[in-house]
Every structure is written in C-alpha cells, then in structure tokens.
Amino acid sequence: MRQVSQASWEPPAHGPCPQCGGSGTFQGVFHRSPCAHCHGTGYAADDGEALPLEDLIIMISRRRDHWRRKYALMMQMPGVQDAVANHAAAQEEQALGYSSGRYQGD
Incomplete structure (x- = not known):
C-alpha cells in the first residue's frame, strides 16, 4: 500500500460509476447490495475503471x-x-x- 500525505494529495479525475450509475448499489431481482465495481462508493475514474482504495x-x-x-x-x-x-x-x-x-x- 502506498503512503500518501493528505496535504499533497489531489483527487483523481472521477465521475459516476458506469456499473451502478453513481448510486453505489447493485439492484438484484430480490436484493440490493453494494456495487462491486466501485466498492459501493458510486465513484469511478473518468475512463470507467475503479478508483484505488487509497484514493477512495x-x-x-x-x-x-x-x-x-x-x-x-x-x-x-x-x-x-x-x-x-x-x-x-x-x-x-x-x-x-x-x-x-x-x-x-x-
């Protein structure tokens, strides 16, 4: 795990998760669960990839x-x-x- 100082950290370019639409939840037929792609946050990188947990x-x-x-x-x-x-x-x-x-x- 990389060490990042919060004072020098800049947020990565991000947008809503393409899998859950930014809600952070996956709607199944009989259940709701956190989105596995964005780790339940609703945020993803601009290219659609999941953000690293350190940044989240x-x-x-x-x-x-x-x-x-x-x-x-x-x-x-x-x-x-x-x-x-x-x-x-x-x-x-x-x-x-x-x-x-x-x-x-x-």
Missing part, C-alpha cells in the same frame, strides 16, 4: 469532514437547536400508541 478512502474522509463542519456550523445558528428539539418531541408524540406507550408493532 481519502476522498470519502474529506467529504465526511466537510459535512461535519457544515453540520457544526448549522447547529450554531440561532434557533436551529430549538427546532431540532421540537421536531424530536413531535416525532416522539406521534410514536405513542395504545395506552400512551410506544407502539412496538405487535
């Missing part, structure tokens, strides 16, 4: 970090935490079933 790991971890930062900034905005708490309370009230207990489906 760095790409996905960077995107994860980006969205975590966006989420943290959003949660700092005024009123967002109250809205999330109100939504969670409304969902809990809707989940109450017979006898004010949580409906378990039996």
Whole structure:
C-alpha cells in the first residue's frame, strides 16, 4: 500500500460509476447490495475503471469532514437547536400508541 500525505494529495479525475450509475448499489431481482465495481462508493475514474482504495478512502474522509463542519456550523445558528428539539418531541408524540406507550408493532 502506498503512503500518501493528505496535504499533497489531489483527487483523481472521477465521475459516476458506469456499473451502478453513481448510486453505489447493485439492484438484484430480490436484493440490493453494494456495487462491486466501485466498492459501493458510486465513484469511478473518468475512463470507467475503479478508483484505488487509497484514493477512495481519502476522498470519502474529506467529504465526511466537510459535512461535519457544515453540520457544526448549522447547529450554531440561532434557533436551529430549538427546532431540532421540537421536531424530536413531535416525532416522539406521534410514536405513542395504545395506552400512551410506544407502539412496538405487535
């Protein structure tokens, strides 16, 4: 496995996987499973070949970090935490079933 510094790494030219159309899943007749060509990521090189796992790991971890930062900034905005708490309370009230207990489906 090659050693790559994330500071000097540039993402390879990539696009959607030709096998799964970028969804990352393979739809069988009776099941869904991760796409074997793109390792379930939905990304492939521009020529249609699978990207190396080292590049996929760095790409996905960077995107994860980006969205975590966006989420943290959003949660700092005024009123967002109250809205999330109100939504969670409304969902809990809707989940109450017979006898004010949580409906378990039996």
